[in-house]
Amino acid sequence: MVKTKQKGTNAERELIHMFWKKGIAAARIAGSGSMQLPLPDIIAGKNNNIVAIECKISKNDYVYLTKKEIYELEKFALIIGAMPIVAVKINTKGWFFCHTNSLIKTDKAHVFNIKHIDSGQNTLNFAKIVSFLNT
Amino acid sequence: MVKTKQKGTNAERELIHMFWKKGIAAARIAGSGSMQLPLPDIIAGKNNNIVAIECKISKNDYVYLTKKEIYELEKFALIIGAMPIVAVKINTKGWFFCHTNSLIKTDKAHVFNIKHIDSGQNTLNFAKIVSFLNT
Numbered sequence: 001m002v003k004t005k006q007k008g009t010n011a012e013r014e015l016i017h018m019f020w021k022k023g024i025a026a027a028r029i030a031g032s033g034s035m036q037l038p039l040p041d042i043i044a045g046k047n048n049n050i051v052a053i054e055c056k057i058s059k060n061d062y063v064y065l066t067k068k069e070i071y072e073l074e075k076f077a078l079i080i081g082a083m084p085i086v087a088v089k090i091n092t093k094g095w096f097f098c099h100t101n102s103l104i105k106t107d108k109a110h111v112f113n114i115k116h117i118d119s120g121q122n123t124l125n126f127a128k129i130v131s132f133l134n135t
Numbered sequence: 136m137v138k139t140k141q142k143g144t145n146a147e148r149e150l151i152h153m154f155w156k157k158g159i160a161a162a163r164i165a166g167s168g169s170m171q172l173p174l175p176d177i178i179a180g181k182n183n184n185i186v187a188i189e190c191k192i193s194k195n196d197y198v199y200l201t202k203k204e205i206y207e208l209e210k211f212a213l214i215i216g217a218m219p220i221v222a223v224k225i226n227t228k229g230w231f232f233c234h235t236n237s238l239i240k241t242d243k244a245h246v247f248n249i250k251h252i253d254s255g256q257n258t259l260n261f262a263k264i265v266s267f268l269n270t
Binding site for chain 1: 211
């Protein structure tokens with residue numbers, strides 16, 4: 001469990017550095033998931049364009065996110081004026097991204113599925129996020 | 136030293152909650168001061184208006200900030216489009232705020248001095264920051 005948490009933190013740091021390399025300010029949020037506040041894992045932005053990110057790692061092509069995670073991500077994003085994004089690093093396949101609107105909603109969870117994302121018309125990727133932030 | 140660090144963290148958390156009580160999204164940044172990136176201690180925002188904050192505690196009416204701290208705060212703020220602010224919690228006197236432009240610059244450091252801040256024409260306080268973020 002600790003090892004998984006460390007892997008998650010490492011993935012977050014990797015993503016942060018990907019943004020900085022593109023000239024975008026990015027930071028990990030302290031206490032996300034533990035403080036009683038609706039906080040994302042990462043915030044990134046340029047010229048007052050902001051994205052709030054929930055970050056996951058997975059060995060599979062899908063990830064289950066709790067309704068609470070998505071509710072809190074969207075709440076934070078709505079207040080600060082950010083685009084709410086889920087970022088998933090999948091073993092060997094790299095990073096995948098989607099707007100929370102593109103998650104598959106079930107009774108119990110919100111599902112990020114790489115196949116669904118790939119076939120979607122509004123497929124999001126890192127380059128598109130960078131482009132959005134630079135507008 | 137550890138005790139001082141904990142007091143600093145507690146002050147940051149207090150400030151975060153002050154913002155949330157006003158309906159403003161706020162978060163502590165992980166790794167500020169330790170990662171090799173120009174990161175503030177706190178970011179707060181509403182409707183795409185953002186402030187980036189370097190947070191200090193002091194027993195005195197003044198605080199010395201390193202040039203590096205202010206350079207990094209201003210760099211992050213410039214990229215993301217935030218107002219760069221120094222927030223100081225002074226024992227028994229409460230919170231004081233200033234834009235980095237209002238710091239007294241010496242050869243070795245940037246000085247936050249409550250007397251200088253109080254007499255300044257552009258005195259910043261929490262209510263003014265909240266008002267700016269709500270515009």
